[in-house]
Amino acid sequence: MSAAQSILLASEPLLAIRGVETFYGKIQALRGVDVEVHRGEIVTLIGANGAGKSTLMMTICGNPQARAGQIVYNGKDITHLPTHDIMSMSIAQSPEGRRVFPRMTVMENLQMGAILEDDKHFEDDLKRVFTLFPRLKERRGQRGGTLSGGEQQMLAIGRALMSRPKLLLLDEPSLGLAPLVVKQIFEVIRELNANEGLTVFLVEQNAFHALRLAHRGYVMVNGAITMAGTGRELLAREEVRSAYLEGGAH
Amino acid sequence: MEYFLQQLINGITLGSIYGLIAIGYTMVYGIIGMINFAHGEIFMIGSFIALTVFLALAAIGVTFLPLVLLLMVIVAMVCTAAWGWTIERVAYRPLRGSFRLAPLITAIGMSIFLQNFVQITQGARVKPLPPQIQGGLILMNNPNGIVVQISWMQIIIIAMTIVLMAGFSLLISKTSLGRQQRACEQDRKMASLLGVNVDRTISLTFVIGASLAAVAGMMYLLYYGVIDFYIGFIAGVKAFTAAVLGGIGSLPGAMLGGLAIGLIETFWSGYFSVEYKDVAAFSILAIVLIFMPSGLLGRPEVEKV
Numbered sequence: 001m002s003a004a005q006s007i008l009l010a011s012e013p014l015l016a017i018r019g020v021e022t023f024y025g026k027i028q029a030l031r032g033v034d035v036e037v038h039r040g041e042i043v044t045l046i047g048a049n050g051a052g053k054s055t056l057m058m059t060i061c062g063n064p065q066a067r068a069g070q071i072v073y074n075g076k077d078i079t080h081l082p083t084h085d086i087m088s089m090s091i092a093q094s095p096e097g098r099r100v101f102p103r104m105t106v107m108e109n110l111q112m113g114a115i116l117e118d119d120k121h122f123e124d125d126l127k128r129v130f131t132l133f134p135r136l137k138e139r140r141g142q143r144g145g146t147l148s149g150g151e152q153q154m155l156a157i158g159r160a161l162m163s164r165p166k167l168l169l170l171d172e173p174s175l176g177l178a179p180l181v182v183k184q185i186f187e188v189i190r191e192l193n194a195n196e197g198l199t200v201f202l203v204e205q206n207a208f209h210a211l212r213l214a215h216r217g218y219v220m221v222n223g224a225i226t227m228a229g230t231g232r233e234l235l236a237r238e239e240v241r242s243a244y245l246e247g248g249a250h
Numbered sequence: 251m252e253y254f255l256q257q258l259i260n261g262i263t264l265g266s267i268y269g270l271i272a273i274g275y276t277m278v279y280g281i282i283g284m285i286n287f288a289h290g291e292i293f294m295i296g297s298f299i300a301l302t303v304f305l306a307l308a309a310i311g312v313t314f315l316p317l318v319l320l321l322m323v324i325v326a327m328v329c330t331a332a333w334g335w336t337i338e339r340v341a342y343r344p345l346r347g348s349f350r351l352a353p354l355i356t357a358i359g360m361s362i363f364l365q366n367f368v369q370i371t372q373g374a375r376v377k378p379l380p381p382q383i384q385g386g387l388i389l390m391n392n393p394n395g396i397v398v399q400i401s402w403m404q405i406i407i408i409a410m411t412i413v414l415m416a417g418f419s420l421l422i423s424k425t426s427l428g429r430q431q432r433a434c435e436q437d438r439k440m441a442s443l444l445g446v447n448v449d450r451t452i453s454l455t456f457v458i459g460a461s462l463a464a465v466a467g468m469m470y471l472l473y474y475g476v477i478d479f480y481i482g483f484i485a486g487v488k489a490f491t492a493a494v495l496g497g498i499g500s501l502p503g504a505m506l507g508g509l510a511i512g513l514i515e516t517f518w519s520g521y522f523s524v525e526y527k528d529v530a531a532f533s534i535l536a537i538v539l540i541f542m543p544s545g546l547l548g549r550p551e552v553e554k555v
Contacts, residue, residue, distance in 0.1 A: 101436045115426060
């Protein structure tokens, strides 16, 4: 590979979403969305409830599939692949509502996260997750459904990390959690990005925290991107402040 | 006392057969929330395949009994599993995502189709099989002539059921395959987000359920010595009842429910009347469901949020 080629590859985004339209039946949820996530970035998508943020997250994972537009991950068109094939390309998602398996232990939940991975990594990956979230180690024999909200969120992220993702999709990790726990979780995301170069695409309603954490951000309104910029730029914008931050910052 | 013991042995034997079939109902319900009404017919097909293997081996002169039984069980499990896989593929998968009653209706259709298919291809008359395994252990032989005995056949049935259920429980609780199966049962969407091929896992569930039913079918054939195209209906209804009694969706529940139905039937026939044994079984089901709507070991149904 020539030097020019490798530069070209490196500059190509890890995830490129181009003109994506998604429907639920006849109802259009996404109206031509363009988002790019580059390697090593934390990119956030903020917007009000029902704007289509989670729909975009799920469309990346192929459930539902986009009806128009294109999703390119790591140079490959994944728009029409089945979910389990997309997830085997080192993408992991910690979904909205956490979706911890309630009748499986913490350990089994983590094992589920690692089903695509080689067994020989398992112990190392487990150690890494337990270092990031010591609480999970204490609770490893406990059933997922009996954990507190914050612990479930840690488990959902830990489970996603067990597959050694290159791209981590996080859907509302702060939802319903105490401010202190939110802080702790955002700190882990920052660490993963800074220390390991993990690429993160973060969907949040908690715009203040998300924009401070992220390198770049997008604002979604009614299924379309209305603003884009660096986290600091967006934080400074009057429209963003009035719509998503006033009264929301804590 | 002797009579009681004898009925207990008979009941456990019958309960083992029901339990093995009930697992198929409960697993399928657990993972896709439908009652596979064709599962009784799967059991019936299993017993026909076992009989066919037996006759084929006899025709080519293989009569060494342990080998015959081994081949019967292997071929019956494999072929019946193929039937189970095909039925899911043809009749249920295309309807996934359709309204809830659709797969139920095709399941009933599939059940009728399989019954008629076997009736036409194998004939409507009953198929006898002379007893292959005779004798047994005499446990008690008191002077007034009452004998308590457990036949070799009963020992084989109970032992085989214990081994299969232990192996199956281990598969579900300890292996990666079992975890994937349970994950799909608890949250199919999340399982797919972790890279689980959900369709394949559902197919696998049908394959496991069908192969356990095949063993039950073979044991039924050897125990009763006579089968016809209609045995799947009766046994299927009983096993389904067992699954509901134990708590549909619960695997230990299916095993326990099978045992309970077998015991109720046998004791009722032994102490009251044979004619009303089904009434007894269903009455107990009704009573249990009044007080424990989710069955003996079932989880209460909670709306997902």
